[in-house]
Amino acid sequence: MRLILQRMLAVVGLIVATASTADEFGDPKAGKKVYRKCSGCHQVGEGARHRVGPHLNGIFGRKAASHEGFKYSKAMVRAGDNGLEWHADTLDSFVENPRALTSGTRMSFPGLRKQKDRLDLIAYLRQFSDDPANIPEADPTASPVDHDLDPAILALEGDPEYGEYLSSECKTCHQSSGGDDGIPSIILWPEEDFVIAMHAYKNKKRPHPVMQMMAGRLNEEEIAALAAYFATLDNE
Amino acid sequence: MTFNRRAFIGTSAALAATLAAPMVRGQGKPRVVVIGGGAGGATAARYIAKDSKGAIDVTLIEPTRRYYTCFFSNLYLGGFKQMEDLGHSYGGLAAGGVNVVHDWAVGVDRAAKSVSLAGGGSVPYDKLILSPGIDFVEGAVEGWDLSAQNAMPHAYKAGSQTELLKAQLMAMPEGGTFAMVAPPNPYRCPPGPYERVSMVAHFLKANNPTAKIIVADPKPKFSKMGLFQEGWADHYEGMVDWIGEDFGGGNVSVDPGAMTVTIDGEVTKVDVANVIPAMKAGRIAELAGVTDGNWAPVNAADMSTKADADVYVLGDASSQGDMPKSGFSANSQAKVCANAVRGALTGSKIFPAKFSNTCWSLIATNDGVKVGATYEATPEKIAKVDGFISQTGESADLRKATYEESEGWYSGITSDMLG
Numbered sequence: 001m002r003l004i005l006q007r008m009l010a011v012v013g014l015i016v017a018t019a020s021t022a023d024e025f026g027d028p029k030a031g032k033k034v035y036r037k038c039s040g041c042h043q044v045g046e047g048a049r050h051r052v053g054p055h056l057n058g059i060f061g062r063k064a065a066s067h068e069g070f071k072y073s074k075a076m077v078r079a080g081d082n083g084l085e086w087h088a089d090t091l092d093s094f095v096e097n098p099r100a101l102t103s104g105t106r107m108s109f110p111g112l113r114k115q116k117d118r119l120d121l122i123a124y125l126r127q128f129s130d131d132p133a134n135i136p137e138a139d140p141t142a143s144p145v146d147h148d149l150d151p152a153i154l155a156l157e158g159d160p161e162y163g164e165y166l167s168s169e170c171k172t173c174h175q176s177s178g179g180d181d182g183i184p185s186i187i188l189w190p191e192e193d194f195v196i197a198m199h200a201y202k203n204k205k206r207p208h209p210v211m212q213m214m215a216g217r218l219n220e221e222e223i224a225a226l227a228a229y230f231a232t233l234d235n236e
Numbered sequence: 237m238t239f240n241r242r243a244f245i246g247t248s249a250a251l252a253a254t255l256a257a258p259m260v261r262g263q264g265k266p267r268v269v270v271i272g273g274g275a276g277g278a279t280a281a282r283y284i285a286k287d288s289k290g291a292i293d294v295t296l297i298e299p300t301r302r303y304y305t306c307f308f309s310n311l312y313l314g315g316f317k318q319m320e321d322l323g324h325s326y327g328g329l330a331a332g333g334v335n336v337v338h339d340w341a342v343g344v345d346r347a348a349k350s351v352s353l354a355g356g357g358s359v360p361y362d363k364l365i366l367s368p369g370i371d372f373v374e375g376a377v378e379g380w381d382l383s384a385q386n387a388m389p390h391a392y393k394a395g396s397q398t399e400l401l402k403a404q405l406m407a408m409p410e411g412g413t414f415a416m417v418a419p420p421n422p423y424r425c426p427p428g429p430y431e432r433v434s435m436v437a438h439f440l441k442a443n444n445p446t447a448k449i450i451v452a453d454p455k456p457k458f459s460k461m462g463l464f465q466e467g468w469a470d471h472y473e474g475m476v477d478w479i480g481e482d483f484g485g486g487n488v489s490v491d492p493g494a495m496t497v498t499i500d501g502e503v504t505k506v507d508v509a510n511v512i513p514a515m516k517a518g519r520i521a522e523l524a525g526v527t528d529g530n531w532a533p534v535n536a537a538d539m540s541t542k543a544d545a546d547v548y549v550l551g552d553a554s555s556q557g558d559m560p561k562s563g564f565s566a567n568s569q570a571k572v573c574a575n576a577v578r579g580a581l582t583g584s585k586i587f588p589a590k591f592s593n594t595c596w597s598l599i600a601t602n603d604g605v606k607v608g609a610t611y612e613a614t615p616e617k618i619a620k621v622d623g624f625i626s627q628t629g630e631s632a633d634l635r636k637a638t639y640e641e642s643e644g645w646y647s648g649i650t651s652d653m654l655g
């Protein structure tokens with residue numbers, strides 16, 4: 001018991017220590033560059049929408065998993081219910097190692113090891129929250145997903161039943177619960193992002209031999225079907 | 237795991253109680269019986285029960301109460317996994333509507349469409365799926381038979397054999413010799429023996445660095461050979477002596493009493509001998525009369541056997557064409573089969589067969605490699621479409637990411653099989 005207590009104190013101590021530095025050193029300009037690592041999944045700034053991840057406007061002071069219209073992992077919802085709020089200190093721990101703070105999060109991101117990167121990133125993100133109110137809104141930075149896919153392909157409507165059958169091939173590696181140890185979660189993505197990602201593998205623009213091979217033999221309807229299916233697959 | 241009379245007699249009393257269960261069935265529902273709750277059988281049972289939403293009565297016959305995966309069992313030898321990490325219960329399948337019967341299937345009457353159990357009862361079926369894995373070809377390695385598996389373990393079925401091999405590895409004297417007799421093609425998990433060599437070397441390098449590993453191999457080359465040999469040279473220089481077919485690696489006999497291995501006439505006293513004999517389909521496939529030679533030939537479109545349209549064989553026991561015998565392959569074949577069986581019994585839509593496989597192997601800490609391919613069904617066989625393999629000289633970061641990916645795959649496939 002004493003040991004456990006000591007360990008808990010050590011952890012608390014750590015968070016407090018990072019928190020105090022978090023307030024002091026962040027450089028939002030440098031943070032904008034760090035943010036590129038996040039922009040594949042998250043938008044921030046005017047007009048930002050939920051994509052694979054929720055948008056990050058107004059995140060400071062917000063209860064975890066509380067943005068309207070985004071389906072969070074059960075683990076994140078639970079963390080919010082247990083009182084997790086986003087501030088410099090909690091964001092710092094989360095971004096350092098997402099799964100250490102919230103073990104069941106779907107955020108497939110290994111974490112930022114360097115403390116300076118985290119501080120800069122947090123300073124950057126803080127510009128998009130009302131609090132403190134005296135920080136002016138910055139230019140829109142929501143990064144549009146970069147692609148040159150034929151709009152006709154994006155407009156295809158997928159058959160979720162066919163998608164369910166095809167998905168059995170994905171589920172050997174990608175867990176239907178949304179768990180993501182070592183292999184990213186692919187459930188509840190916006191269909192558009194899913195289709196763009198799969199075509200990027202198919203056209204060998206995104207690197208990864210297994211995914212290039214799997215996407216390579218799926219046709220446009222099949223990719224649309226998978227997107228339709230996974231977009232609605234709620235974590236069991 | 238050939239049939240052991242003692243085990244039957246020992247457990248039959250306890251089994252009598254559970255036997256009542258399979259005899260009570262839903263009224264008039266189509267019945268699927270699956271023999272073997274491994275990578276192929278568990279997946280098939282789970283998908284049929286899940287997707288038919290109660291319209292099909294699914295019974296799984298599997299003697300063990302926990303499934304220990306062969307996949308990652310080499311990592312246990314290397315010290316990267318614990319035995320508990322490899323064991324999985326059948327509770328998830330039962331909760332998913334599968335009637336799990338812990339017993340051995342000892343016979344299949346294809347005319348009467350029923351399976352007899354070691355415990356004494358029998359279970360009728362409309363469609364029967366066999367996924368019994370492998371057994372060993374008798375007399376394949378001179379001097380070795382199943383009675384020698386304690387002195388010279390195969391550890392090619394996971395569980396107590398794997399633990400035994402690890403215990404022997406740990407007890408090796410300083411500077412001792414670990415010998416492996418590798419199997420001829422085809423066998424389960426083509427990179428398996430060589431991943432094992434890597435994991436044994438990893439263990440010895442840390443605990444017994446002057447020890448040696450000899451591999452007697454009847455094959456001239458093996459899966460991911462370039463990658464493994466590069467890894468052995470980089471991480472375990474001078475420790476591994478691989479003797480291929482060209483140097484008499486196929487001319488082997490063993491003496492379990494004297495603990496010697498004779499390779500091309502040269503007798504070597506060894507401390508551990510890991511004998512992995514030639515393999516064949518699990519014996520129940522032969523008893524069911526669906527094998528031709530060592531394996532059960534199947535149709536690629538739905539995994540039904542050439543011998544009987546109502547009997548299907550999945551995974552290692554099947555002879556299907558180009559897919560390697562792996563857990564990934566068995567899981568992939570099971571989904572194609574589940575879709576076809578459900579369609580045949582309930583009229584649900586049958587989609588075209590698609591297969592895939594990827595095998596990851598660990599060479600040393602954070603040094604993972606992989607090989608994979610996609611396949612399609614042709615009238616003759618399951619035929620390879622496209623493939624890839626890790627390259628020699630890859631960056632340490634990529635190798636680490638590959639290893640982490642394999643851990644993700646392990647969580648993925650075990651929950652996909654067992655719920």
Ligand SMILES: Cc1cc2nc3c(=O)[nH]c(=O)nc-3n(C[C@H](O)[C@H](O)[C@H](O)COP(=O)(O)OP(=O)(O)OC[C@H]3O[C@@H](n4cnc5c(N)ncnc54)[C@H](O)[C@@H]3O)c2cc1C
Pocket residue numbers: 271272273274275276277297298299300303305306307308309310339340341342367368369370391392393424425428429432518519520550551552553561562563564565566594595596
């Ligand atoms: C060391 C090693 C490493 C491996 N690594 C990998 C890897 O990294 N990736 C990979 O994809 N594959 C790997 N494999 C291969 C993989 O384990 C097999 O290919 C896979 O388990 C085959 O599935 P299966 O359903 O055919 O047989 P199994 O999974 O062996 O299942 C057969 C089941 O049938 C049961 N059974 C047998 N006879 C009867 C009977 N008469 N009645 C009732 N039940 C019965 C058995 O108890 C068993 O549970 C490895 C294998 C080994 C040995």
